[in-house]
Amino acid sequence: MNHFEEYCTTFVQEVGNKEGAVSPAVTNSASFAYGTPEIAEGIFDGSVKKPLYSRMGNPTTAKLESIMAKMDGGIGAVATSSGMGATTLATMSLLACGDEIISIGGLFGGTYALFNETLTHFGVKTHFFDVDELDEIKKTINENTKIIFLESVGNPNMRLPDISAIAKIANDAGIVLIVDNTITPMSISPLKLGADIVVYSTTKVISGNASALGGCAVFRSINDGDDKFKTPRYKELHKFIKGAGKMALIPNAKKRAMRDLGMSANAHASYQTMLGLETLPLRMDRIVQSIEIIVKELDKNGLNINHPSLESHPHNQRYKKDFSKGCGTLFTIDLGTKERAFEFLNKTKLATLTANIGDSRTLALHMASTIYRDFDDEVKGFLGITDGLVRISIGLESPQDIIDDFLEAVK
Ligand code: PLP
Numbered sequence: 001m002n003h004f005e006e007y008c009t010t011f012v013q014e015v016g017n018k019e020g021a022v023s024p025a026v027t028n029s030a031s032f033a034y035g036t037p038e039i040a041e042g043i044f045d046g047s048v049k050k051p052l053y054s055r056m057g058n059p060t061t062a063k064l065e066s067i068m069a070k071m072d073g074g075i076g077a078v079a080t081s082s083g084m085g086a087t088t089l090a091t092m093s094l095l096a097c098g099d100e101i102i103s104i105g106g107l108f109g110g111t112y113a114l115f116n117e118t119l120t121h122f123g124v125k126t127h128f129f130d131v132d133e134l135d136e137i138k139k140t141i142n143e144n145t146k147i148i149f150l151e152s153v154g155n156p157n158m159r160l161p162d163i164s165a166i167a168k169i170a171n172d173a174g175i176v177l178i179v180d181n182t183i184t185p186m187s188i189s190p191l192k193l194g195a196d197i198v199v200y201s202t203t204k205v206i207s208g209n210a211s212a213l214g215g216c217a218v219f220r221s222i223n224d225g226d227d228k229f230k231t232p233r234y235k236e237l238h239k240f241i242k243g244a245g246k247m248a249l250i251p252n253a254k255k256r257a258m259r260d261l262g263m264s265a266n267a268h269a270s271y272q273t274m275l276g277l278e279t280l281p282l283r284m285d286r287i288v289q290s291i292e293i294i295v296k297e298l299d300k301n302g303l304n305i306n307h308p309s310l311e312s313h314p315h316n317q318r319y320k321k322d323f324s325k326g327c328g329t330l331f332t333i334d335l336g337t338k339e340r341a342f343e344f345l346n347k348t349k350l351a352t353l354t355a356n357i358g359d360s361r362t363l364a365l366h367m368a369s370t371i372y373r374d375f376d377d378e379v380k381g382f383l384g385i386t387d388g389l390v391r392i393s394i395g396l397e398s399p400q401d402i403i404d405d406f407l408e409a410v411k
Pocket of ligand 1: 082083084085108110111151155180182183200201202203204213214215357
């Protein structure tokens with residue numbers, strides 16, 4: 001039995017149909033005919049469950065959303081046009097001018113720019129912390145704090161958070177915890193650890209082959225009794241709790257973000273993403289096993305490798321305890337200088353040079369000259385970006401072939 005066995009049955013059974021076309025139908029229509037004005041009225045007031053308009057939801061995408069919700073044990077999910085769309089939807093649907101975010105770990109460059117630049121234009125301030133600065137995080141929480149945002153694995157700094165401890169801080173303070181679980185789908189189940197919302201870039205390992213840009217936010221249900229969403233801090237949500245009860249976070253996300261900002265998934269990408277889900281557990285299982293073999297061998301050969309499975313990594317114990325199903329497809333090699341990094345990237349024959357991660361193929365990228373090129377030295381230092389840093393995303397190739405190729409490329 002592999003670590004991901006439980007998901008193998010769920011995904012293939014949920015994606016395929018038992019009657020008619022086995023493969024999911026792709027509904028390539030932007031709009032839907034209502035037939036009668038009475039039905040139109042019912043669709044708009046929510047009493048008739050039929051598609052309204054593809055910006056607000058599409059039948060193919062709805063199927064993907066139900067599988068994603070099942071994967072994480074959520075009450076529902078909203079699929080988006082990209083991973084950044086999912087982060088924007090989850091955050092913007094809860095934020096107002098004057099609110100504050102506490103961002104912990106990583107951080108993927110696009111998310112950092114959203115928090116540190118774009119959201120500041122709308123009066124939202126973000127405080128950034130390393131995963132182990134729990135005391136500082138507690139001290140920073142105030143009446144304006146609306147969201148604690150966490151990356152399950154620092155991309156690309158490879159630091160691992162104690163998700164349960166951070167969830168406890170968020171829950172004690174009555175603040176929403178959003179986890180970006182892009183790198184560890186199934187390995188980590190944030191809602192079970194106490195998070196409220198999980199966001200994904202499905203573009204990565206979930207699709208797995210660079211065929212579809214997409215994202216998804218998975219939401220927990222609202223509790224019958226006390227719930228942090230029922231407190232005055234989240235007063236904007238109360239009308240949705242009144243109307244939709246347990247499901248309130250879904251209409252809130254759709255109306256506050258999707259309807260107005262339009263980061264909607266397209267049906268074809270949702271279809272491609274479901275095809276990816278069918279093989280996701282098998283691919284994850286292979287990659288998390290390969291990566292340990294690869295980093296161990298490269299480390300033994302004197303390369304400066306950053307991966308939590310190595311004894312020398314500061315979060316090696318946390319990796320063994322909390323990340324026993326692996327921490328995804330990534331590790332980094334610090335080659336010391338940009339010149340050495342470029343030399344390696346020009347010599348490797350197996351790695352494909354691209355900004356993506358989580359592909360069937362092994363991918364590589366020099367960080368400082370690409371995704372993080374616009375950031376100053378202080379921010380790069382905080383995010384762990386050094387001149388010689390190359391991010392690697394391991395694919396499905398033979399681990400020995402990757403080891404041989406990388407050792408040859410650094411000669
Ligand atoms: N979150 C993480 C951890 C990522 O690595 C990425 C990568 O691009 C994103 C979010 C954004 O996803 P997308 O490119 O699908 O918008």
